[in-house]
Amino acid sequence: MIEALSRELITWLGYLQRTAVLVQVAIVVIAVIADKKSRWTRKVHSEFLISVSHLITPGLLILLGMVMKWIGVPGGYLQYLALIWLIWRLIKPTNLLLKRRFPKLPVEQLDQALFRPVLVVFTVISFFQILGSRESLSIIELGEVFGVTLTVGKLLTAMVITYLITAYARRPAALVAWLGGFFLGLKPQRQRALEVIVQYSVIAIGVMGVAYYVGINGTALVAVAGGLSVGIGFGIKEIISNFISSLWLLFEGSVRPGEILMINGDPCTVRKLGLRATQLRRGRDGAELLIPNQNFFTQEAESYTAEETSRRDAVVVGAAYHHEPQRVIEILEALAKDHDKVLPYPAPAAFTIDFADSSINYKLLFWVRNPLEAFAVGSDLRQAIWTAFEKNGIGIPFPQRQVYPMEWPPSKDETLRIGGSSSKLQADKTESAGEAP
Amino acid sequence: MNAALNRSLFAGLACCLLSGCAGIEGPAVVDIVRTIESSEGITSDDYEQLTDISDLVFRQIRDLDPQIHPQLTLFTSRNFVQHIRQRTESGFGPDLIITDSETALDLYDQKLIDPIQLTEQDRQDTPQSLLDLVTAKDGALVGRPVNQFVQLACFNKSRLAKPPGNLQELAQSSDDATFGMAIQLKDLFWSAEAFNATPAFQAAMDGSSIDETSRARVTSWLHWLVGSSYQQNIRFLNTQRELRQGLIKGELDWITCWSSNLKRLRSKMGDNLGIAALPQGPVQHRKASTRLEVWVLGRNSSQLQRRKALVMLKFITKPWAQKTYALMSASSMPVSQKAAAIVASKIPGGSEALNNYIQNDEQPTGKVRVKARIFRDQMSYDTISDALLDTIYDVRTPKESTEQILQDLKETR
Numbered sequence: 001m002i003e004a005l006s007r008e009l010i011t012w013l014g015y016l017q018r019t020a021v022l023v024q025v026a027i028v029v030i031a032v033i034a035d036k037k038s039r040w041t042r043k044v045h046s047e048f049l050i051s052v053s054h055l056i057t058p059g060l061l062i063l064l065g066m067v068m069k070w071i072g073v074p075g076g077y078l079q080y081l082a083l084i085w086l087i088w089r090l091i092k093p094t095n096l097l098l099k100r101r102f103p104k105l106p107v108e109q110l111d112q113a114l115f116r117p118v119l120v121v122f123t124v125i126s127f128f129q130i131l132g133s134r135e136s137l138s139i140i141e142l143g144e145v146f147g148v149t150l151t152v153g154k155l156l157t158a159m160v161i162t163y164l165i166t167a168y169a170r171r172p173a174a175l176v177a178w179l180g181g182f183f184l185g186l187k188p189q190r191q192r193a194l195e196v197i198v199q200y201s202v203i204a205i206g207v208m209g210v211a212y213y214v215g216i217n218g219t220a221l222v223a224v225a226g227g228l229s230v231g232i233g234f235g236i237k238e239i240i241s242n243f244i245s246s247l248w249l250l251f252e253g254s255v256r257p258g259e260i261l262m263i264n265g266d267p268c269t270v271r272k273l274g275l276r277a278t279q280l281r282r283g284r285d286g287a288e289l290l291i292p293n294q295n296f297f298t299q300e301a302e303s304y305t306a307e308e309t310s311r312r313d314a315v316v317v318g319a320a321y322h323h324e325p326q327r328v329i330e331i332l333e334a335l336a337k338d339h340d341k342v343l344p345y346p347a348p349a350a351f352t353i354d355f356a357d358s359s360i361n362y363k364l365l366f367w368v369r370n371p372l373e374a375f376a377v378g379s380d381l382r383q384a385i386w387t388a389f390e391k392n393g394i395g396i397p398f399p400q401r402q403v404y405p406m407e408w409p410p411s412k413d414e415t416l417r418i419g420g421s422s423s424k425l426q427a428d429k430t431e432s433a434g435e436a437p
Numbered sequence: 438m439n440a441a442l443n444r445s446l447f448a449g450l451a452c453c454l455l456s457g458c459a460g461i462e463g464p465a466v467v468d469i470v471r472t473i474e475s476s477e478g479i480t481s482d483d484y485e486q487l488t489d490i491s492d493l494v495f496r497q498i499r500d501l502d503p504q505i506h507p508q509l510t511l512f513t514s515r516n517f518v519q520h521i522r523q524r525t526e527s528g529f530g531p532d533l534i535i536t537d538s539e540t541a542l543d544l545y546d547q548k549l550i551d552p553i554q555l556t557e558q559d560r561q562d563t564p565q566s567l568l569d570l571v572t573a574k575d576g577a578l579v580g581r582p583v584n585q586f587v588q589l590a591c592f593n594k595s596r597l598a599k600p601p602g603n604l605q606e607l608a609q610s611s612d613d614a615t616f617g618m619a620i621q622l623k624d625l626f627w628s629a630e631a632f633n634a635t636p637a638f639q640a641a642m643d644g645s646s647i648d649e650t651s652r653a654r655v656t657s658w659l660h661w662l663v664g665s666s667y668q669q670n671i672r673f674l675n676t677q678r679e680l681r682q683g684l685i686k687g688e689l690d691w692i693t694c695w696s697s698n699l700k701r702l703r704s705k706m707g708d709n710l711g712i713a714a715l716p717q718g719p720v721q722h723r724k725a726s727t728r729l730e731v732w733v734l735g736r737n738s739s740q741l742q743r744r745k746a747l748v749m750l751k752f753i754t755k756p757w758a759q760k761t762y763a764l765m766s767a768s769s770m771p772v773s774q775k776a777a778a779i780v781a782s783k784i785p786g787g788s789e790a791l792n793n794y795i796q797n798d799e800q801p802t803g804k805v806r807v808k809a810r811i812f813r814d815q816m817s818y819d820t821i822s823d824a825l826l827d828t829i830y831d832v833r834t835p836k837e838s839t840e841q842i843l844q845d846l847k848e849t850r
Contacts, residue, residue, distance in 0.1 A: 011508040014466025017739045020528035069526055074737060076527030132470070132524050132531070136510050139481050151481075 004140040024078040051092040058086035146220035158210045165206030173199035192257040242276045245293035260371045262302035283372045304371035311371035318359030320395040332364045335384045343367040358397045464504045465745040470531040472514045479511045505745045530737035532746045538570040538729040542813045545579035551734045552577035569809035580731035584769035588726035591694035592711045600713040614690035617680045620673040622822045627726035631718025632658035639807040641846035659828045659835035666829045696768040820845040
């Protein structure tokens with residue numbers, strides 16, 4: 001491998017003996033320096049116009065290269081370098097234009113996941129192509145993998161294809177899921193589950209295809225599986241367990257993106273079912289939770305969306321003993337029925353649940369469609385109860401505690417006075433004492 | 438190995454440092470590109486096939502001039518001209534190109550190579566018929582012929598005990614064995630010569646009258662092609678590579694092949710590979726069909742690189758080098774007449790190829806062989822190629838194709 005690489009390197013060094021090559025490189029270097037130092041764009045305030053103005057120098061270089069070729073002087077390398085420069089500089093105005101024309105398009109994501117990676121690959125391949133080394137570099141042997149000779153070309157192609165498959169498998173998967181929803185009437189949650197299943201299926205098929213492209217045959221893959229089985233026994237049991245759990249959960253459909261689960265008493269929305277862990281968003285504080293899949297597989301989980309999404313919640317309130325419970329219950333039920341987000345069926349219901357120390361306690365049970373809204377609806381109802389009780393003269397009693405400072409050990413007179421029928425509160429005593437001349 | 442690499446890298450670096458001083462006779466990297474016939478891209482096997490001889494050649498050249506650092510890269514013939522154009526326009530064109538005469542002429546037509554000047558002594562040592570094949574219409578010598586590969590018949594000894602000696606035997610044997618030929622003019626031209634169809638081509642290109650006998654020979658040749666295409670066990674495939682693969686896989690028992698591919702075939706077929714001369718046609722005098730290996734000068738070389746490339750060119754055409762490398766490869770005939778006489782008996786088809794030198798002596802001076810005229814003129818080549826396809830695919834009758842070929846050759850004159 002080193003010998004082959006050095007052969008190419010020496011050939012490239014040989015090109016530096018040529019005046020034509022040196023002149024082209026020099027022109028590009030001078031143009032880059034001049035472009036960096038140019039200040040005339042400072043007067044332009046539009047970001048788009050500034051980005052477009054950056055295309056002028058490479059554009060002029062391309063024209064210069066054309067002129068050189070026209071007069072019979074090698075100018076192709078100059079044109080090539082300028083073209084690559086131009087293409088890279090085109091990214092920014094293109095992004096700005098796309099953002100302006102299609103505000104909903106994930107331009108930055110496209111830029112990072114598509115434009116730039118494709119350009120990097122294009123730049124590398126075309127650079128070696130123009131030097132005449134692409135084919136000879138691609139057949140450099142790196143070593144043997146499962147009896148297959150791995151070359152630079154095969155490895156790079158495999159990497160690019162694998163990247164494209166993993167990065168873009170979601171697009172066809174989303175299309176399939178959408179078609180499933182359109183034609184089969186799948187609910188959004190099932191669509192998302194289908195999307196994930198298709199996505200990983202595409203990735204799995206793609207990776208196997210890449211393995212076959214490289215030359216690794218079925219026997220070798222079986223050997224890999226055999227090796228993995230030993231590895232699973234020792235080190236990667238957890239990873240495989242999580243992986244298998246994720247597949248199982250996907251097919252079972254019990255944990256799907258969009259599902260609402262109770263995690264440690266907090267409702268959380270499943271955002272993404274990964275191969276190792278499930279990503280959830282906690283409704284209380286928006287924290288992202290990453291929970292290994294096998295937890296869902298081996299432990300009980302509380303779901304509000306497994307079959308239906310409605311959730312029942314309760315508000316507990318106390319009313320003074322002297323109010324008639326039937327009247328209080330009517331008020332509570334009427335309040336719940338008036339709330340927009342409380343479901344009419346099952347109808348809200350209030351119950352007397354306790355004769356407490358200072359109040360009769362009631363529980364108002366109500367259903368909401370979206371479990372994540374239960375907290376807010378409970379808050380609304382509590383406020384409404386306070387207002388309605390105030391309006392109807394219903395008091396909400398609460399225990400009161402009064403504190404008296406005492407001497408220790410208490411004097412005999414004080415003890416007798418407090419225990420007597422004409423005793424007064426300490427405060428009164430203090431007040432009287434204060435008033436004494 | 439590491440020391441050698443370090444030396445090479447150091448030399449390369451030194452080359453760069455000296456690049457501004459064209460007058461100084463320093464080290465020079467000579468970029469050499471060689472074409473090989475392959476439709477599936479270059480593999481490391483292709484390099485290994487050439488390693489033995491090319492390494493020896495380069496080592497001996499460096500013994501002669503240690504300042505030369507030859508770097509060989511292989512390319513497929515497909516899109517080769519376009520590839521060289523792209524590199525030449527960028528300043529990265531190779532210093533030397535090793536290819537066949539047709540590609541060399543094509544490169545010259547597109548102004549991608551520089552012509553070569555030969556000394557009188559060099560001209561005398563190389564048959565004029567070979568120089569004709571690399572002489573452009575404007576009279577420029579586009580490359581230096583170095584080797585020639587002979588067209589032969591390759592067959593599977595385990596399936597075919599005796600190869601057909603003439604075209605009649607080929608037709609009869611096709612009941613028992615499967616025969617393959619490539620449907621390219623350069624691979625089928627031997628059959629045109631076997632029917633002596635070339636004088637009619639020559640007359641058409643000269644614009645002189647064509648007698649009925651010559652015309653009838655062309656028709657006979659085309660009749661034979663049509664008749665062969667009708668036979669169940671004679672198959673026409675697109676390329677030589679497909680033919681070789683068919684022979685290796687056992688799908689074909691006999692194919693036309695070139696001596697340049699014998700090493701590869703032998704490595705796959707072992708002792709089952711049989712080699713014979715091509716079947717003889719109605720013409721009793723058998724001619725060898727050869728393909729030239731030509732060394733061509735690129736256009737982007739610095740003065741130093743050009744000087745070193747010429748040193749290499751001079752070295753490789755020395756009778757001693759020609760003899761040594763031809764015997765080593767055992768697949769190519771040297772172009773040097775002196776060397777050819779020595780090695781002819783050792784090379785498959787070499788004795789027939791040697792006749793070309795003798796014929797060349799009989800050839801009137803300045804009279805370019807018809808094959809060279811057809812092969813160096815793309816329009817003439819395409820005219821006959823198209824007519825061949827039309828005939829084999831029954832678009833035209835042999836008679837109609839004959840008239841078409843001769844008419845078109847007259848017009849392209």
